[in-house]
Amino acid sequence: MKVEQISIFIENKSGRLAEITRILGDAGINIRALSLADTTDFGILRLIVNDGNLAKTVLKEKGFTVNMTEVVAVEVPDTPGGLSSILQVLDRQRINVEYMYAFVERCAGNAVIIFRFDETDKAISVLKSENFNILEGERLYSM
């Protein structure tokens, strides 16, 4: 039910993002989804890739600080109100979203929302009981 996401610390220096994507490209790693959070001094690049372990290994070899985090991917119809319907449920159950990002599936035309919750297991059970479609990691990696 959980998806592995890799996070990379990036200083605000020119060329760092290009360097990371080059390393991943050279290792044959495909990026499925990404989000970049930035502050004045540093950024955090969050990625879902087809092979998280390999990505972590090659980036660490090049000296990057990398860690793995468990996130939840929820599929909703790509229609107005889709995201809102999930957030309403979470709000009612007082589940905090630490951060989130979204992308649209190529074939099915559904939106996929990636969530990082403060209480991941509780969030999953709440969403399941409300019949939201939670994507398995394997499906996302090979999408």
Added chain:
Amino acid sequence: MFFDEEFETLPRPALEALQLKRLQNVLERVNANVPFYRTSFAKAGFSPSDLKCLDDLQGLPFTTKQDMRDSYPYDLFAAPMEDIVRIHASSGTTGKPTVVGYTRKDISTWTDLMARSFVAAGAHKGDIIHNAYGYGLFTGGLGAHYGAERLGASVIPISGGNTKRQIMIMQDFGSTVLTCTPSYSLFMAEEAKAEGVDFKGLKLRVGIFGAEPWSEAMRDEIEQKLNLSAIDIYGLSEIMGPGVAIECIEAKKGLHIWEDHFIPEIIDPVTGQRLPEGELGELVITTITKQGIPLIRYRTRDITSLTYEPCICGRTHARIARMSGRSDDMLIIRGVNVFPSQIEAILVGIEGIEPHYMLIIDRQGTLDTLTVQVEVSEQLFSDEIKVLQALSRRVEKEIKDMLGVTCTAKLVEPKTIQRSEGKAKRVTDNRKL
């Protein structure tokens, strides 16, 4: 103008005879009352009665800041605690400060020397002295305060901070003399400008600046922006506090060190050998009248030179040149003494932080800024921004709490800071003094 004309202009032979008598006396006292000196003299095979002339001082061992730390808090005191009427302290490298104690007579001597210093700087009875040095354990505030009162001037004990109020008070109270750190004076000038206050409209005539290194270029800037005559003062708590040495307003060329109370020497900081007049080296001071905590050949770590050339002001006391650096790695940031090792000790104490750091010192406008770069290790790294920002704030807070200096913590990628290979470069000082 003199405060104590007889002693300030004492002919050199008489001054040196007085020094010798006082030096012999202090050596007897520390030998009798301070176990540290008794042991160190014995180890050097020296007995106080061996000292026949001032040059014999060269044969005595040095006292270092480390010796003071090892004697924390009172072991170097030569007077019983019941005779100590004041205790001051300066920041130390391990969180423990360096402690000094003053007898009633020490306070009186300090007060006289500070009054002498004020007069040398061109201040007099009737002046309104705006004392913006910090009051407290730091010797600056109280030292200048007592001296100003002894002079008969009116003291405004405003201490540091709250710059807008400082400017209002300088304006309304008619301050004529300003005492603070040189960088703070420039900060005041900036604030005044923003408030629409012109220093040309104020009554300030003299500024007495010390407690951090500055330059001739800074003097020009201060004199122009604050419309006053800027005087360099030197002091350190171990020796006394402010007023150990000061420029005379007549020459503004070197700081007269009050030789009837202090014997200065310049040594090669590596070999410890005394250097000839005029050569640049580390300043070593022996206190010859202090009772509370007399120090013999104290290594100040300040780099300067010494001249005995007569001065146009008529004072016979030797002059030290403007301080040109430190022989150790101590940094002075906004008047606060900081050793990189202190910051390292704090960083090591924060769980998950590795002792790889870089200190970057800059001067933005007129104020010193300290940036502490810390590497983000895997253990520290979180994918949540707020966790990393909380970490930066914690580093900033611990440094502020322990050292009293404001800094900005900046997280950097791992392995980007140079590793220690014997002597790692830990400091980049971009200030142009």
